[in-house]
Amino acid sequence: MSPAEAKTRIASLSSELKQHNYNYYVLAMPTIADFDFDKKLEELNALEKEFPEFLDPDSPTQKVGGDITKEFETVRHRWPMLSLGNTYNEQELLDFDQRIRKAIGDNFEYVCELKFDGLSMSLTYENGSLVRAVTRGDGIQGDDVTTNVRTINTVPKRLKHSGYPDQFEIRGEVFMHLKAFERLNNERLENGELQYANPRNFASGTIKMQDSAEVARRPLDCFMYFLYTEKLLFKTHWESLQAVKSWGFHTNENSRLCGTIEDVFKFITYWDKNRFGLSYDIDGIVIKVNSYAQQQELGFTAKSPRWAIAYKYKAEQVQTELLAVTYQVGRTGAVTPVANLKPVQLAGTTVKRATLHNADEIEKRLKLHEHDWVFVEKGGEIIPKIISVNLDKRDPSAKPIRYIAHCPVCGTALIRKEGEAASYCPNEEGCQPQIVGKMQHFISRKAMNIDGLGDETIETLYQNKFISHISDIYGLNAHSEELKKMGRFGEKSINNMLEGIEKSKTMPFEKVLFGLGIRYVGETVARKLAAHFKNIDNLAAASFDELITAEEIGERIALSILEYFSDEGHKAEIQKLKDYGLQFITVEKEVNLASEKLSGMSFIISGVFEKYSRDELKDIIEQNGGKILSSISAKLNYLVAGDNMGPAKLEKAQKLNIPIISDAELFKMIEII
Known part of the structure; x- marks a missing residue:
């Protein structure tokens, strides 16, 4: 392939893959199979390596993360990140307009922008490259989260075209699209993990994670909306918005230039009605005086600019009748109560149900009674939530609602673990x-990704007694003739399903482990466990102390794993899957030895390190002939300790008189030995 052809192909693949990422993460409507996406990504990666001169820092291949941040450095803002004054009513906005007119006269314009419900961020660029990303913090100084922000697709690492100053700052908002939030939150629910209340909390929690590789797997977005430069480049804020867009920044297309306060009110009214059709949350409108010269003339108070204000929307709230409380049983056995409501319009949709979370919500916080009239709010929540009860409308004879004691499906007595x-x-x-x-979890895209087999098919196969365990899926090829007689499946669909099942036997151990559905073992945890214990037998035989030596494995996850493997039925199921040929061993990557300086020595790595991730340190040890063990024992030669190492691991190592060294001492050993 010629350089010209490579350049064209790289640009085409990059554009296509970015669109697929948007379809998947934002729209939650993928238009390509994971396998096909991965193949295109591999092709792009290979071309970029062969023709590095065409590698774009914003390429889909570059959004990988991988660095571990011990702690976030505090950085002082060159220009303070001030908050805006807020108002919830039109009169205060009219008062704001009158103050502006008294100070600078009537010849001015406003820029109206959507107020995103996200995390404020300040980016610094030097010579067209991103050098620093800092959170708002207290407005004077914030946390340096550059490594994590680099994983956001819409944040340019290198600017396009020209015309930008050698150094500048640009402010914006990091956020998560609603469908991505809902999908990720549902995954947390399935894994028995605590759900985030709203997309803002999810985005904020993600941007402060220590592992940038995990940040890269969570789809964040970022709108930029204000430019700071040493020398004034533009006369107006509106001009600067158009300029930064041409440099490659993601700006919001819904901003408007308004000539009068009446135009501002029209903009506010329009988005109050239409905000629920957006793919992201907004909680108001920001109004700014357009001219930079007039902004300077108006100046600042101690806390906020006098030339800008935020009009906040009230979270929409409606009152409706509670018809009944029903209960849903998830795949982990968690029983979730749901409020069934008299249908009512809320935030652009008809609401019939609201989440109630658990027994404490019903009996302690809300103290719900039968047929209560309740106030329901959506606001920043995706799922409607009951805020409170209208006690004035409660029937005096109404009975309190009590959380059920037995499973609504099978009648088994429910259990609630301490804490x-x-x-x-x-x-x-x-x-x-x-x-x-x-079974539906096992076949899902994140787990075994079995083509031709969906949730409805699993339900049908179960109802017709073809499958009742995960392992039964792999025995379906013996029932192909019986499946044809059902009438539900055609020969082609049956063949596609059986081919997909057979193909899934090649899925790696980490996918199989995730597919087993062990409580609290999500996709990331499964990957860490597979890398640490190498095979299912080691994992099944691991003690509590051995489990918590693995990266990101705490007490709750360890106890769940021990409970899972103590069940003889689970062991029998795993054996059947082994017999069918599924992968229960991690395929070791080939290690290219740099030296044999650590030959015959064994290591365990624990804690967080400033310059390297644990995986990187493991690679360095193995590349120099050392061996990584899965647990602390008398056979261990060295414990490489970073910050925040678990006290149990430290105590055991000290008890066994195992030398405890730092990463610096490890590198010294490699250099000197």
Whole structure:
């Protein structure tokens, strides 16, 4: 391939993959199979390596993360990140307009922008390249989160075209699209993890994670909306917005230039009605005086600019009748109460149900009674939530609602573990939603990704007694003739399904482990466990102390794993899957030895390191002939300790008189030995 052809192909693949990322993360409507996406990404990566002169820092191949941040450095803002004055009513906005007119006269314009419900961010660029990303913090100084922000697709690492100053800052908002939030939150629910209340909290929690590789796997976006430069480049804020867009920044297309306060009110009214059709949350409108010269003339108060104000929308709230409380059973056995409501219009949709979370929500916070009239709010929440009860409309004879004691499906007595809010049905082998849910999870895209086999098909196969365990899926090829007689499946669909099942046997161990559906073992945890323990037998035999030596494995996850493998039924199921040929061993990558300076020595790495991730340190040890062990024992030669190492690991190492060294001492060993 000639350089010209490579350049064209790289640009085409980059554009196509970015669109697929948008379809998947933002629209939640993927138009390409994961396998095909990965193949295109591999092709792009290979071309960029062969023709590095065409590598774009914004290429889809560059959004990988991987650095571990021990702690976030505090950085002082060159220009303070001030907050805006807020108002919730039109009169205060009219007062703001009158103050502007008294100070600078009537000849001015406003720029109206959507007020995003996200995390404020300041980016610094030097010679067209991103050098620093800092959170708002207290407005004077914030946290340096550059490594994490570099993983956001819409944040340019290198600017396009020309015309930008050698050094400048640009402010914006990091946020998460609603469908991406809903999908990720549902995954947390399925894995028995605590859900985030709204996209802002999810985005904020993500941007402060220590592992940038995990940040890269979470789809964040960023709108930029204000430019700071040493020398004034533009006369107006509106001009600067058009300029930064041409440099490659993601700006919001819904900003408007308004000539009068009446135009501002029209803009506010329009988005009050239409904001729920956006793919992201907004909680108001920001109004700014357009001219920079007039902004300077108006100046600042101690806390906010006098030339800008935020009009905040009130979270829409409606009152409706509680018809009944029903209960849903998830694949992990968690029983979630749901409020069934008299249908009512809220935030552009008809609301019939609202989440109630758990027993404490029903009995302690809301103190719900039968047929209460309740106030329901959407606001920043995706799922409508009951805010409070209208006690004035409560029937004096109404009985309190009590959380159920038995599973609504199978009748088994529910259990609630100490320290947990949720109640569970322990009858995982006889409770239909758990049985079906586990199989649906196993075939899902994030797990075994079985083509030709969907949730509805799993439900149908279960109802017709073809499958009742995960392993039964791999025995379906023996029932192909019986499946044809059902009438539900055509020969082609059956063949596609059986081909997809056969193909899934090549999925790596980490995918199989995630697919097993062990409580609290999500996709990331499964990957860490597979890398640490190498195979299912090591994991099944691991003690509590051995489990918590693995990266990101805490007490709750360790206890869940121990409980899972103590069940003989689970062991039997794994054996059947082994017999069918599934992968229960991590395929070791080939290690190219740089030296044999650590030959015959064994290591465990624990804690967080400033310059390297644990995986990078493991690679360095193995490349110099050393061996990584899975648990602390008398056979261990060295414990490489970083910050925040678990006290149990430290105590055990000291008890066994195992030398504890830093990463610096490890590098010294490699240099000197």
